Amino acid sequence: MKKITFLFVVILMAVVGETYAQGVVTGTVFDTESNAPLPGANIIEVGTSNGTSSDFDGKFSIKVESSTGTINVSYVGFGSKDIAYDVTNGNQDLGTISLGLDNSLEEIIVVGSGIIDLAEDRKTPVAVSTIKAREIQEKTGNFDLPEVLKSTPSVQNIKGGGFGDGSMYLRGFDQTNTAFLLNGQPINGMEDGKMYWSNWSGVLDVANAIQVQRGLGSSKLAISSVGGTVNIVTKTIDSKEGGFVQQMIGNDDYTKSTAYYSTGVNEKGWSFSALFGHWQGDGYVNYTHGQGQTYFLSVGYQPNENHSLNFLITGAPQWHAAPGRGKISEFLENGRKYNSWNFNNSSSKNNISGDVYPGGRNIYHKPVSNLSWDWTIGDNSSLSTVLYGSLGRGAFASTRTDKKTKEITYARGSYNNHNWYGLISNFNSKLTENLEFNLGADVRSYNGIHFRGVTEFIGVNSVDTKNTLLGEYSLTNSYGGISPWDMVFKPNTEHNQRFGYDYEEIITYYGAFGQLEYSNEALSAFFQGSISNQDHQVTDSFNYDKETKSEKVSNIGYNVKGGVAYKVYEGHKVFANVGHYSRQPFHDDLFDNIRESVDLIKPAVDNQTITGLEAGYQFKGDIISVNLNAYHTTWANRTILDNNGESQETIAYESYQTQGVKQVHQGIELEIMTRPLQNLRLDGFISLGDWVYDGNAKQRTFDGNGSQKGGEEEIKIDGFKVGGASQVTAGIGSRYTIVPRLVVDANWNWYNDLYSQGSLSKNPLALPSYNTVDTGLSYKVLVGKEDKNSIQFRFNLNNVFDEVYLESVFGNTQVSSDPKENYKGVNTSNNGRFGYGRTWNVSLRYNF
Incomplete structure (x- = not known):
């Protein structure tokens, strides 16, 4: 009996020992986005408090408490994974475990x-x-x-x-x-x-x-x-429950508060998410204070695996004071923060910091909503449809002054409202294993509403005015004030409360598009085509003795493009694409001056033509990836509207309409992404461009009232450089992980071959090159049960070395013989704007 008892105890101990045998599970955690090790990942034995973290190489080793079980691998901002293990017969190496960003498109x-x-x-x-x-x-x-x-x-x-x-x-x-x-x-x-x-x-x-x-x-x-x-x-439908709250502060009394929450998808297929935020600040430039809100609401429903629907509404109601454009000499005298619209004598009841309308205030609210539906029809076909709409309501408001007393009497709003609706639908079908087909429709309807009205009465209770349609009448109502919410919910809909101009535009757009794509292991090719029609019409309620409509203008446009790519060998690919567009002119290009009449421009504005050629090479490796692109774009029969930079209310103001403009843009782009060390990412790029006008063009000149001055004349622009942006740019970006979850990054950007904008008929000015350096620091602290949540700190410092540079120049006045009248080779009588100096922001974010 004793022997039997002893044998039973031995067997029992062996079983128990087997059950609680400890083994070691190892593995390496990788970031799927960068294909690089992910240091600081959390490894938890599910059902226990036993855990560890991955090292700089992404490697981990955990002594598990059970012979079989599951470990959970997670990292803040990445999707987690549960992986089964079995150390019954010894230690187990799980190999590479790849985590993808939980806020990337894949998740x-x-x-x-x-x-x-x-x-x-x-x-x-x-x-x-x-x-x-x-x-x-x-x-x-x-x-x-x-x-x-x-x-x-x-x-x-x-x-x-x-x-x-x-x-x-x-x-x-x-x-x-x-x-x-x-x-x-x-x-x-x-x-x-x-x-x-x-x-x-x-x-x-x-x-x-x-x-x-x-x-x-x-x-x-x-x-x-x-x-x-x-x-x-x-964001539309988040796959998981979670959210964040964040507080940010920055230079010039900037503050921003944001909160977001998503329920994830519940068992019945429903999901809800919402974001709300508020910001305000004084602005870097003097007298450019502003504030606004952000809202985002999304409701999703997935009744089954074949259907997914989502309703989304978002908007960013805001107001902000605008900066004036001054001469370079004025900036040099007053500093980079100079605002030529510096009026500080307003007694507005909405007065903020003593200056509610410093020459002009932008007030706008544009709610946007859409309803999306994805339908998986079968194994090889699907249909996606989006129905959308937006209501834009707002104005550019500025104060008006009595000519005799010089006192401010009211704030005038130049209102630009719209109602915009559209539908996009795309059918996709996989015809064979290698051949895929797309067919879709794009329909839009747009109603633009433009007029002037009283935003706020300041020194008077009414404003007398007249027009051809209504005769003499008084404006007694103000609309919106400085509230973008009131702009939407208390709009000015009465013609007898408008003045200056009052017209509406109707634009309808309907098009169809298709794509055919072939691909196998080494070769892929595609062809795309689309055709569309645009209708344009203007209705004037101001300049005629009855409401008057313009002629209806219809333009057909199309585009075709195709391309081919070939995988030379693993990791190396070359490609070439070609396209040609016949693009309809913008609505504003079609009419002489729709504030004054509904007459069409004569000669008529025809479609623009764009031809693009591009070729490239791509290499993707474990340590380095390279993209090399070459492009050549010809843009012909363009219409350009510009002015001489003077205020529209001065006698010197002129605007120009130039037709038949042709531009040629060509260049090379090189982009390199590397990870020379496991905790260092180093990327860089250089873009070499050559953008010029080709041939001459025809130009007409208008005064501040929109009346044409003289006839049409030919202007010589052949060989002129295209201004506005640097034709040669380069940059280097780095991201270094000091310790897990503590990261420092920096970016250097260089801009060269920059030219001024201004009268198209005059040769643009060559502007000085410049460079800026930005840097940032991030740190995450893991908190909560099983370190699922985190507190994230972020600090950004922009233009670290406080570089002084001309960001843009509007003018063509050549360099002066007097050195005192020039700044780095640019005549200081030209209008310009200096870039921002050193700025900063700090944020604290709780992710849950």
């Missing part, structure tokens, strides 16, 4: 994905740069989207001087000739192609990725972008 459910044209979906390469959510979050600070893009090839950011007044150039083309898409929805102004970043100040708070496609790009929509396409992809 986000993107509704309307068939509409959003991202280059990853195209096997045939294009010249492209992608900025992911982490970099957007860290480097945006208190600037606009163009600031985030400046460290990509052939992009230049112009800050502009006021909140939301920034702009960007892409391969020498300004924003009106670059297509901006928000989740596949076109957002350039339909009248003139312009972008006002003050209306989109909140988009970076909800952006998952921003992709810059230079040149022909991959967009299938019937849009004829000349410089390229910028795709902004925002």
